[in-house]
Amino acid sequence: MENLDVYGVCNPLIDLLSHVPDSFLTERGLNKNSMNLITLEEQQTFLLALAAGKISVEFAAGGSGANTMIGIAQLGGRTAFSGKIGRDEHGKIYREKLEDLGVNAVLGEGDGTTGSSLILVSEDGSRAMNTYLGMSQELQVPDIDPEVIQASKYLYLTGYLWDTEVQKKTVINALDEAKKREIKVALSLSDPFCVNRHKDDFKKLLQGYVSMVFCNQEEAFSLLDTTVTQEAVEILSQWTETVVLTLGSNGALISHLGQTFYIDPSQICVEDTTGA
Structure with missing residues (x-):
């Protein structure tokens, strides 16, 4: 395996993207x-409602971690991505899309359905993700290649991997491999609801394994039980080398080895925050 900048591990999901009025969300x-975990049947119910309302659905290769690896690859970085897909048409498409976008697809496969996320984009560009994890929740230790970890500068993980016990055990094994091989770990807290589900685990991760953490204001506040941004940055900086705390339309704060920098926002028209 060639030397890599980042090796990402997360849930590989086929994105089903649809732009909806706010009423579609409130009614449900x-x-x-x-991000809401749902069954395949619940997802089908939403899709039927979209079809009844003549609202279109687009398909794309996605998942939080894969989106990040794609972004790094587009900026010239060398990346690989692992997760588990099904031996089905969606899985085949997913692998091809990832490779086409410049990411090394180190994907495990199983006899089941490739996971999918129905992403409902509202009028202000916000998104509500309704995710059926499918085979992604069956991620096993052999699906993450220790040699790829060794070849990487960073192992990148997302908080979504803590939503099933099988994935959690697998990722802890990967974390131990990274620590043994002195490979740095980056963690995205992913979602405020995810943080609330796994608050204690995330605190242990940040203090024991993680060199770089990515989060937004709401996720940081949920984790640390504070509503003061600077206090959140200071606490996280005690646990990790680098903190990247995004502030939505107000830009971002980056703290590295005790020095904090403010990043001005770009003025844009928000259409869709999926993958942001």
Whole structure:
């Protein structure tokens, strides 16, 4: 394996993207900027409702970690991505799309359905993700290649991997491999609801394994039980070398080895925050 900048591990998901009016969310009790784990049957119910309303659905290769690896590859970085897909048409398409976008696809396969996320994009560009994990939740130790970890500057993980016990055990094994091989670990907290589900585990991760953490304001506040941004940065800086805390339309704060920098936002028209 060639030397890599980042090796990402997350849930490989086929994205089903649809632009909907706010009423579609409120009528179904869905929150903006959230990720909800649902069954395949529940996802099919939403798709039928979209079809009944003549609302179109687009397909793309996605998943939080894969989106990040694609972004790094587009900036000239060398990346690989691992997760588990099904031996089905969606899995085949997923692997091809990832490779076409410049990411080394180090994917495990199993007899089941490739995971998918129905992403409902509202009028202000916010997204509500309704995810059926499918085979992605069956990620096993052999699906993550220790030699790829060794070849990488960073192992990148997302908080979504803590939503099933099988994935959690697999990722802890990968973390131990990275620590043994002195490979740095980056973690995205992923989602405020995810943080609330795994708050204690994430704190242990940040203090024991992680060199770089990515989060937004709401995720940091949920984790640390504070509503003061600077306090959140200071606490996280005690645990990790680098903190990247995004502030939405107000830019971002980056703290590295005790020095904090403010990054001005770019003025854009928000159409869709999927993958942001």
